[in-house]
Amino acid sequence: xxxxxxxxxxxxxxxxxxxxxxxxxxxxxxxxxxxxxxxxxxxxxxxxxxxxxxxxxxxxxxxxxxxxxxxxxxxxxxxxxxxxxxxxxxxxxxxxxxxxxxxxxxxxxxxxxxxxxxxxxxxxxxxx
Amino acid sequence: xxxxxxxxxxxxxxxxxxxxxxxxxxxxxxxxxxxxxxxxxxxxxxxxxxxxxxxxxxxxxxxxxxxxxxxxxxxxxxxxxxxxxxxxxxxxxxxxxxxxxxxxxxxxxxxxxxxxxxxxxxxxxxxxxxxxxxxxxxxxxxxxxxxxxxxxxxxxxxxxxxxxxxxxxxxxxxxxxxxxxxxxxxxxxxxxxxxxxxxxxxxxxxxxxxxxxxxxxxxxxxxxxxxxxxxxxxxxxxxxxxxxxxxxxxxxxxxxxxxxxxxxxxxxxxxxxxxxxxxxxxxxxxxxxxxxxxxxxxxxxxxxxxxxxxxxxxx
Numbered sequence: 001x002x003x004x005x006x007x008x009x010x011x012x013x014x015x016x017x018x019x020x021x022x023x024x025x026x027x028x029x030x031x032x033x034x035x036x037x038x039x040x041x042x043x044x045x046x047x048x049x050x051x052x053x054x055x056x057x058x059x060x061x062x063x064x065x066x067x068x069x070x071x072x073x074x075x076x077x078x079x080x081x082x083x084x085x086x087x088x089x090x091x092x093x094x095x096x097x098x099x100x101x102x103x104x105x106x107x108x109x110x111x112x113x114x115x116x117x118x119x120x121x122x123x124x125x126x127x128x
Numbered sequence: 129x130x131x132x133x134x135x136x137x138x139x140x141x142x143x144x145x146x147x148x149x150x151x152x153x154x155x156x157x158x159x160x161x162x163x164x165x166x167x168x169x170x171x172x173x174x175x176x177x178x179x180x181x182x183x184x185x186x187x188x189x190x191x192x193x194x195x196x197x198x199x200x201x202x203x204x205x206x207x208x209x210x211x212x213x214x215x216x217x218x219x220x221x222x223x224x225x226x227x228x229x230x231x232x233x234x235x236x237x238x239x240x241x242x243x244x245x246x247x248x249x250x251x252x253x254x255x256x257x258x259x260x261x262x263x264x265x266x267x268x269x270x271x272x273x274x275x276x277x278x279x280x281x282x283x284x285x286x287x288x289x290x291x292x293x294x295x296x297x298x299x300x301x302x303x304x305x306x307x308x309x310x311x312x313x314x315x316x317x318x319x320x321x322x323x324x325x326x327x328x329x330x331x332x333x334x335x336x337x338x339x340x341x342x343x344x345x346x347x348x349x350x351x352x353x354x355x356x357x358x359x360x361x362x363x364x365x366x367x368x369x370x371x372x373x374x375x376x377x378x379x380x381x382x383x384x385x386x387x388x389x390x391x392x393x394x395x396x397x398x399x400x401x402x403x404x405x406x407x408x409x410x411x412x413x414x415x416x417x418x419x420x421x422x423x424x425x426x427x428x429x430x431x432x433x434x435x436x437x438x439x440x441x442x443x
Contacts, residue, residue, distance in 0.1 A: 006329060
């Protein structure tokens with residue numbers, strides 16, 4: 001089981017936050033095949049989130065092939081979820097780490113680094 | 129949302145509803161509906177008519193004009209009373225009663241009383257049944273009040289500022305309890321609130337009032353998606369022509385920067401930065417611009433009001 005954290009000031013839609021947190025839990029191995037996701041009522045009780053928002057996130061996750069609804073029982077992680085590749089050992093992680101080391105070495109403050117990341121994100125992920 | 133008898137698809141349906149106190153109209157010519165199963169936030173500045181509207185739906189206030197139906201039946205009809213729970217802001221409970229005596233009162237007064245539900249709500253708060261109401265904290269009293277409200281097994285639960293006087297922890301607990309029980313029992317909830325962050329995540333529907341009239345009504349997602357924030361360089365006097373062709377809710381120019389909250393009709397031409405507004409930004413935009421045309425989505429519009437509604441609303 002996982003517990004969701006809804007950041008009300010992130011500017012990101014709450015249902016997307018749930019989608020992301022499930023994806024992350026799958027990557028980290030917190031969730032595995034066959035695990036049940038909390039019911040919408042449970043999420044509502046824990047986080048004050050409208051149950052329909054949770055259901056919308058679960059539909060999106062189902063669409064991504066990550067979870068399956070079992071009518072009358074709940075929502076479960078798919079037997080063979082189209083799992084996002086583990087990112088921890090991806091070369092991208094190492095390259096980003098190298099890049100950040102250089103930025104730090106050149107004396108950039110975190111605010112500068114963050115601004116560069118945001119600018120790059122707007123360029124490549126305009127929809128986020 | 130749809131049920132066998134089409135009439136009860138709408139938990140609340142107001143047509144031309146008005147309430148006058150002396151010479152002042154607290155609610156005026158209000159036509160709106162709230163679908164069954166919704167968790168609907170009722171927002172607006174103080175004096176907007178929120179409590180009056182809740183009072184009319186809860187049969188504490190008699191309308192001056194118009195009609196008000198709850199699940200398809202006129203609100204004045206006798207059967208309506210068992211369908212509705214109304215929790216006013218002061219959460220009236222007898223301070224000298226114990227929790228147990230309070231629940232017993234609920235059982236004696238309500239033919240459809242669900243003891244299991246009421247006791248579950250009380251117990252999940254680790255409340256002693258023997259505790260006196262007067263000795264409880266604000267959050268605990270709210271819990272007992274909600275236990276009474278849900279124990280009645282209402283189809284419609286009306287709440288006036290349910291979390292206004294609670295500390296953050298209690299507000300979180302009570303809000304979660306409210307949503308979980310409503311989901312479990314399929315209760316339609318209409319709650320007034322000043323806490324925009326709560327409304328944005330707790331509610332799937334919204335009715336925004338100002339000066340006794342509806343400014344926004346419908347599904348929160350649809351209302352948000354109907355608006356964009358436009359920012360750009362201001363070169364001319366007034367609202368630039370390519371923006372003015374859309375419905376401009378609010379606009380302002382600071383130095384060379386022009387910002388507007390817009391209901392787009394089609395594409396916005398020109399070199400503008402377009403962003404999605406948050407719920408609070410949209411609401412504040414309407415509250416600051418009394419002349420901006422109201423927006424009711426298809427779900428919130430009554431048939432009689434349908435023709436008056438403008439283009440962008442169908443979004």
